[in-house]
Amino acid sequence: MSNAKVEGEEISSVIDLLDELKEDSTVPKNVRVKIDGMISNLNGDVETQIKVSKVLSELEVISEDVNLQSYTRTQIWDIVSLLEKVK
Numbered sequence: 001m002s003n004a005k006v007e008g009e010e011i012s013s014v015i016d017l018l019d020e021l022k023e024d025s026t027v028p029k030n031v032r033v034k035i036d037g038m039i040s041n042l043n044g045d046v047e048t049q050i051k052v053s054k055v056l057s058e059l060e061v062i063s064e065d066v067n068l069q070s071y072t073r074t075q076i077w078d079i080v081s082l083l084e085k086v087k
Contacts, residue, residue, distance in 0.1 A: 028067045
């Protein structure tokens with residue numbers, strides 16, 4: 001299996017997880033808006049390393065939001081782990 005295909009599958013998994021978070025009503029609206037932007041970035045035509053780095057830094061900021069539920073923060077950390085594999 002090619003490296004690009006593996007990256008594509010992992011990014012697709014990350015997008016699915018971000019979609020789940022975005023649909024979660026316990027996630028603050030400002031965070032859902034940022035997640036929507038991240039999904040757009042990951043679907044964009046920019047080089048994989050660049051979009052992954054940008055999303056990782058955005059997730060880092062979001063994970064520090066005091067209004068997040070602890071289980072949501074854990075989900076974010078799981079997404080970060082997946083993205084770090086791609087990077």
